[in-house]
Amino acid sequence: MNNTAIQTDNLVKTIPQAGRELQILRGVSLTIGAGESVAITGTSGSGKSTLLGLLAGLDLPTSGTVQLFGQKLDGLDEDQRAKLRLGRVGFVFQSFHLLENLTALENVMLPLELLPQVADPAARATEALAKVGLAERLSHFPTQLSGGEQQRVALARAFVTQPQILFADEPTGNLDRATGHEISDLLFALQEQSHTTLVLVTHDDTLAARCQTHYRLEDGVLV
DSSP states (O other), rough: OOEEEEEEEEEEEEEEEEEEEEEEEEEEEEEETTTTTEEEEOOOTTHHHHHHHHHHTSSSOOOEEEETTOOOOOTTTTTHHHHHHTTTTEEEETTTOOOSSSSSSHHHHHHHHHHHTTTHHHHHHHHHHHHHOTTOOOOOOOSSSOOOHHHHHHHHHHHHOOEEEEEEETTTTTHHHHHHHHHHHHHHHHHHTHHHHHHHEOOOOOHHHHHHHSEETTTEOOO
């Protein structure tokens, strides 16, 4: 059994800007074990979200390699990378990314409906929402929920497929301090229950300190 969830070797990412190449990442190499919690911090614009996108296969590096579940991503097209993530990778974002025309229950059911082996998506989504304390909010739309409640829905949606890896990009960034603390408690509780690998990008050193491993991104290099 492979106990490595993610591995990168000498990742470089450059983008064209004002007629020249802007180097965002300069040779990032890391290994993340299955079930490990890893935080990546850095100043705004340091490339944290860019790195997260590369680790998840949402984008490809300029050079270097990423392996997800032991599979090299650079030889896969976008559809193949999406298929590799299906049911095995969850995401939580700063801005929630809920569909406003769907109820909390329907938002959480979405990833399950892409998995043919799930017999009763509604029951599973209901259970996931109960785990995050929203059993009474199943039929509420996002606009009827507070920011903290919306992020709870997002957590339920991310964990409902029982993913092997969860990528979280500033999950408390849009929340006040008290609500952010509640959400981080919930995030780590769910991660521990499901033995999910957690890769967390944050500007909050207190949140990062709760992870087993903490990297800081400075000038495109992990330290």
